[in-house]
Amino acid sequence: MIMSKFSPLIIAIFLVVYKPLYSEQVVPEIDIEVTDGVVDPIPVAMPKFVIENYSSSSVAREIGQIIRDNLIQTALFRIIPDDAYISNLTSIDAPVRFADWRAINSDLLITGHVEVNGNMTTVKFRLWDVVGQNEIFKGVQFTGPTSSLRRIAHKVSDLIYSGITGEGPYFDTRIAFISERGAKNDRTKRLAVMDQDGANLTFLTDAKSIVLAPRFSPDAKQILYTSYETGRPRVYLLNLISKEVRTFPNLPGMTFAPRFSPDGDSVILSITDKGNTDIYIVDLERNTKQRLTKNKAIDTAPSFSPDGKSVVFESDRGGSQQIYVMPSKGGKVRRISFGKGRYGTPVWSPRGDMVAFTKMYQGNFHIGVMRQDGSQERLLTKAFIDEGPTWSPNGRVLMFFRETAGVNGAPALYTVEVTGRNLKKIALSSFASDPSWSPLLD
Amino acid sequence: MYARERNLKRGEKMNKFKVIIILAMLSTITGCSETSGLFGKPGEGNDPFAEISKSSLDYFSSNVGDTTLFKVNQSVIEPEYRTLLDSQAKWIKENSIASVTIEGHADEQGTREYNLALGARRATAVRNYLVSNGISESVLSVVTYGKERPLRICSEESCWSKNRRAITIIKGIAP
Numbered sequence: 001m002i003m004s005k006f007s008p009l010i011i012a013i014f015l016v017v018y019k020p021l022y023s024e025q026v027v028p029e030i031d032i033e034v035t036d037g038v039v040d041p042i043p044v045a046m047p048k049f050v051i052e053n054y055s056s057s058s059v060a061r062e063i064g065q066i067i068r069d070n071l072i073q074t075a076l077f078r079i080i081p082d083d084a085y086i087s088n089l090t091s092i093d094a095p096v097r098f099a100d101w102r103a104i105n106s107d108l109l110i111t112g113h114v115e116v117n118g119n120m121t122t123v124k125f126r127l128w129d130v131v132g133q134n135e136i137f138k139g140v141q142f143t144g145p146t147s148s149l150r151r152i153a154h155k156v157s158d159l160i161y162s163g164i165t166g167e168g169p170y171f172d173t174r175i176a177f178i179s180e181r182g183a184k185n186d187r188t189k190r191l192a193v194m195d196q197d198g199a200n201l202t203f204l205t206d207a208k209s210i211v212l213a214p215r216f217s218p219d220a221k222q223i224l225y226t227s228y229e230t231g232r233p234r235v236y237l238l239n240l241i242s243k244e245v246r247t248f249p250n251l252p253g254m255t256f257a258p259r260f261s262p263d264g265d266s267v268i269l270s271i272t273d274k275g276n277t278d279i280y281i282v283d284l285e286r287n288t289k290q291r292l293t294k295n296k297a298i299d300t301a302p303s304f305s306p307d308g309k310s311v312v313f314e315s316d317r318g319g320s321q322q323i324y325v326m327p328s329k330g331g332k333v334r335r336i337s338f339g340k341g342r343y344g345t346p347v348w349s350p351r352g353d354m355v356a357f358t359k360m361y362q363g364n365f366h367i368g369v370m371r372q373d374g375s376q377e378r379l380l381t382k383a384f385i386d387e388g389p390t391w392s393p394n395g396r397v398l399m400f401f402r403e404t405a406g407v408n409g410a411p412a413l414y415t416v417e418v419t420g421r422n423l424k425k426i427a428l429s430s431f432a433s434d435p436s437w438s439p440l441l442d
Numbered sequence: 443m444y445a446r447e448r449n450l451k452r453g454e455k456m457n458k459f460k461v462i463i464i465l466a467m468l469s470t471i472t473g474c475s476e477t478s479g480l481f482g483k484p485g486e487g488n489d490p491f492a493e494i495s496k497s498s499l500d501y502f503s504s505n506v507g508d509t510t511l512f513k514v515n516q517s518v519i520e521p522e523y524r525t526l527l528d529s530q531a532k533w534i535k536e537n538s539i540a541s542v543t544i545e546g547h548a549d550e551q552g553t554r555e556y557n558l559a560l561g562a563r564r565a566t567a568v569r570n571y572l573v574s575n576g577i578s579e580s581v582l583s584v585v586t587y588g589k590e591r592p593l594r595i596c597s598e599e600s601c602w603s604k605n606r607r608a609i610t611i612i613k614g615i616a617p
Contacts, residue, residue, distance in 0.1 A: 183595070184595040185591070185592050185593065185594075187590075210587075210590055212590075213555070231585065232585045233558060233585075233586065254558075254585070256555060257555040270555065270558075270559065272558070272562040274566065275566025275569070276563075277558075277559035277562060277563075298556060298559040298560065298563070300555045300559050301556070314553075314555070314556065316515075316556075321515075321553075344556050345553050345554075345555065358553050360551070363551075385550065387554065388553070403550070405597035406597050407595045407596055409597060
């Protein structure tokens with residue numbers, strides 16, 4: 001059952017290129033190579049943002065904190081404490097005294113200005129390469145409702161992160177997941193969404209039916225999920241704007257493991273009919289289905305490649321659960337996992353070059369990645385149960401759930417970089433599983 | 443709530459009335475309670491359930507047995523469960539049961555989607571066995587719970603072996 005109270009997902013934030021006095025765009029001398037193993041965090045000075053008037057101060061403080069938290073979360077940056085600063089920032093347009101920032105060993109300087117006007121907030125910010133004594137890119141200004149200041153702060157964080165690393169942005173994103181409560185043999189599960197950092201949590205279903213594995217649409221406005229509302233697992237499609245729920249009454253048997261095609265026009269899922277589980281593609285507009293696999297094995301957990309031409313899925317057709325790839329129009333099936341153990345939950349990276357998966361081997365679960373041809377397998381985590389990876393839209397971070405063992409065992413959400421570094425638990429007030437990372441919001 | 447628990451609870455609530463109602467029903471159905479003794483467990487004569495009607499849900503779950511267990515990642519009916527399923531089929535026929543649901547489950551040592559498919563395989567294996575023993579397909583339905591509803595909650599084989607199960611649930615007793 002869908003909750004009636006639900007805050008709108010889409011909030012207009014206007015991006016304007018702000019033209020400061022000193023606005024030459026230059027290549028930064030600081031260069032972070034994020035593909036390496038261990039990286040020393042880059043020291044960053046981020047003085048309190050200048051405020052337009054007194055009523056802007058609390059908003060400025062909050063935005064500043066969110067940006068700091070985001071940058072620290074990446075483990076690529078460290079913020080030099082305020083009390084070390086020599087220079088005092090009084091205007092975002094004043095010339096930067098680079099020597100003062102270099103003297104405290106800062107490599108980067110972030111300056112900003114916040115103005116709250118009515119119920120709108122405008123943030124201007126600039127990013128400086130202290131070593132090269134250059135501005136890294138032109139100043140940028142965001143204006144949006146103060147009620148969505150977290151999104152404004154995430155947009156600013158994304159520009160800073162992308163400007164320094166050259167990687168795509170990912171802070172202004174949401175996570176759909178399953179919020180769980182109760183004893184292990186009496187769990188209730190609710191569909192929920194939250195910001196990537198755990199803020200703004202909203203429940204989308206009540207606790208009456210088991211719900212599983214939500215998946216965002218490519219436009220982040222719809223969520224596919226599986227529910228036991230009718231007593232059996234069936235796939236549902238929830239529109240986050242209209243709150244309408246679409247069912248698929250024409251599909252037989254039990255349906256689960258849905259994901260969108262990259263164009264959002266169709267859904268790939270598993271149908272279990274007469275005990276056998278195969279993969280189908282459902283055209284959302286025409287409401288027709290195309291059968292992709294047909295054999296006695298379990299074929300499930302399908303995921304499209306970003307170009308929509310291929311499908312990766314798991315199957316036990318060879319005797320144990322392994323990962324296979326096939327053309328999305330049907331055709332030759334090719335196994336890609338050949339390591340020891342069982343493999344499941346494959347999901348294609350947004351860049352298209354890698355597949356993340358769950359691996360079960362010798363009583364442990366791992367999150368791992370491999371090239372799309374199965375080569376260069378790397379395991380990133382190891383635990384009693386680590387399961388169900390989902391990619392950040394820039395392909396740099398994986399979120400998954402980790403379930404602890406024993407009678408009090410329970411799941412929680414974690415992130416890990418694709419390098420295997422920076423494993424972090426997401427602090428939530430309930431158990432959580434089955435995360436789905438949204439695309440970057442508009 | 444978990445369907446089996448719901449079923450049992452309903453069974454408990456009905457307990458007071460059940461014996462009377464079912465006895466009344468039995469007077470119009472020939473031979474039900476008498477023949478059910480043929481497939482009972484040994485030593486049944488002095489069991490504590492003797493007062494419970496042999497066509498009751500409690501009798502089915504306690505004396506016939508509703509649980510089929512499976513090996514890791516397997517959905518083959520092991521030889522030791524054939525007798526149990528033969529008894530289930532007999533009981534379902536003799537009590538003219540119109541609706542039976544078989545729930546398939548998996549232990550926690552597998553991924554969510556695979557375990558859903560595996561639970562469906564197990565439930566279907568039980569269903570097919572009952573069909574081959576003369577139960578009409580229209581009586582039987584299957585549902586998988588994957589690893590969503592463990593019966594035992596420790597993370598050891600002693601619990602996992604009990605969670606790799608199919609439960610035969612009697613949905614209604616025909617008039």
